[in-house]
Amino acid sequence: MTILFENGGGQMDERVKEAFYKIYEGEAKAALRLKLFANKADQEGLPQIAQLFRVIASSEEVHGERALRMLREIKDTESNLKESFGSETHVAGVAYDHFIRLATEAGDTNAANIFSHSKDVEDVHANLYKKAMGHLMEERETSYYVCKVCGYVSDGVWPDVCPVCSAPKDQFVEFR
Amino acid sequence: MTILFENGGGQMDERVKEAFYKIYEGEAKAALRLKLFANKADQEGLPQIAQLFRVIASSEEVHGERALRMLREIKDTESNLKESFGSETHVAGVAYDHFIRLATEAGDTNAANIFSHSKDVEDVHANLYKKAMGHLMEERETSYYVCKVCGYVSDGVWPDVCPVCSAPKDQFVEFR
Numbered sequence: 001m002t003i004l005f006e007n008g009g010g011q012m013d014e015r016v017k018e019a020f021y022k023i024y025e026g027e028a029k030a031a032l033r034l035k036l037f038a039n040k041a042d043q044e045g046l047p048q049i050a051q052l053f054r055v056i057a058s059s060e061e062v063h064g065e066r067a068l069r070m071l072r073e074i075k076d077t078e079s080n081l082k083e084s085f086g087s088e089t090h091v092a093g094v095a096y097d098h099f100i101r102l103a104t105e106a107g108d109t110n111a112a113n114i115f116s117h118s119k120d121v122e123d124v125h126a127n128l129y130k131k132a133m134g135h136l137m138e139e140r141e142t143s144y145y146v147c148k149v150c151g152y153v154s155d156g157v158w159p160d161v162c163p164v165c166s167a168p169k170d171q172f173v174e175f176r
Numbered sequence: 177m178t179i180l181f182e183n184g185g186g187q188m189d190e191r192v193k194e195a196f197y198k199i200y201e202g203e204a205k206a207a208l209r210l211k212l213f214a215n216k217a218d219q220e221g222l223p224q225i226a227q228l229f230r231v232i233a234s235s236e237e238v239h240g241e242r243a244l245r246m247l248r249e250i251k252d253t254e255s256n257l258k259e260s261f262g263s264e265t266h267v268a269g270v271a272y273d274h275f276i277r278l279a280t281e282a283g284d285t286n287a288a289n290i291f292s293h294s295k296d297v298e299d300v301h302a303n304l305y306k307k308a309m310g311h312l313m314e315e316r317e318t319s320y321y322v323c324k325v326c327g328y329v330s331d332g333v334w335p336d337v338c339p340v341c342s343a344p345k346d347q348f349v350e351f352r
Contacts, residue, residue, distance in 0.1 A: 012284065012287070013278075013279075013282035013283075013284055015278050015282060016275075016278060016279050016282050016284050016287045019275040019278055019279070019287070019291070020287070022271075022275075023275070023291075023294070024205065024208070025201065025205055026267070026271070027208075028204040028205045028207070028208040028209075029200065029201055029204045029205075030263070031204070031208060032200070032203075032204040032207060032237060032240050032241070032244075033204075033244065033249070033250075034260065035237070036241055036244060036250050037250065037253070037256040037260065040250055040251075040252070040253055040256060041253045041256070044252070044253050046253055048308075048316060048317065048318070049253055049257070049308055051318075051320070051351065052304060052305075052308055052320075053256075053260075054351065055320040055322060055329055055351045056260075056301050056304065056305075056329065058322050058327075058349070058351070059297060059301065059322050059327035059328070059329050060327065061208060061211070061327075062322065062323070062324060062325070062326065062327035063294050063297070063327050064208050065208070065212055066290060066294075066325075066326070066327075068208075068209065068212060070287070070290070073209070074209075074212050074213065074216055075216075076216070076220070077213070077216055077217045077220050077222055077225055080213040080216060080217070080229075081225070084210065084213065084229075084232075087206070091202065095198075095202070099192075099195040099198075099199070102189075102191050102192060102195055103189075103192050103195070106189035106191060106192050107189075108188065108189055108192050111188070111192045111195070111196070111246070114242060114246070115195070115199075118199070118239050118242075121235060121239070125232050125235065128228060128232065129228075129232075132224075132225055132228055140224060141224065142224070142227075144227070144228075144231040146231060146234050146235050146238065147238070148238060149238070149242075150238065150242070151235035151236070151237075151238035151239050151242075152235070153231055153232065153235050173234070175227065175230065175231045175234070
């Protein structure tokens, strides 16, 4: 059976819809990988190759964005916050929990630790979204600090030590 | 059967390896989605919410990066260029070709056009990688222009009109 759904006045075939989801996935993965390849090229003293990787990463993001737009996945901000909150809660409570169990069963303490860090960080994200949902109209200015090791996000305070992975202060990137 | 593979002196259980791949995929998708949510929040006049989405996108990228590092997926630049070239060639010649056929069969001309644009752009990427592979040691400075509509990358020249999707000049973002 071919399921059709509304798409900008037209209707989209289920296989075409699946193709757009695959494209979103493939292009998002490519964009992230290429950004890391860019950092690696910088480390090797090849800034022009690094630039090329970054430019192509940006191009892949355009493809991913186009797919998400066709799928009507970018809604209004209130909906986007709610969706992101739901997604973090699921990732922390279901996905990472499962991965921690797997790694523990396999006796891989290092992987279990990494998964545990990520679970804690996703919980922090969920709280940040919750806060934002409660104050959607009361905008306030703040700086955020993201730990380069585990991704922990600190709201307003530059931590001396990462509370999740114990990385030192200089491992935080400031966003303001 | 549990397949083991070398990982930084230790060995990684196949299920743990799969978990890292899933994490890379999920976090890359989240990072891209959140960046688009950030742009949407900016359009709605909510710059603080936009900032929150960007900060969390960056945190998700840290998780994705950690997974890719554990999987030893970030190699030296010469290998990364070769891999990227191979990947683009596959995406243009196999994946997008398949999607174009699907969309054409489904009578979705709009989707077929979008897939066709992306295929052409991936071919351009492959050529850029090829050029870079041939001149790995001869670095040269250049500006790139990326079309915000279809992702086309122009090397050194700001086009009047996008040769792939016909978007006008002001739809290009400069990278230098």
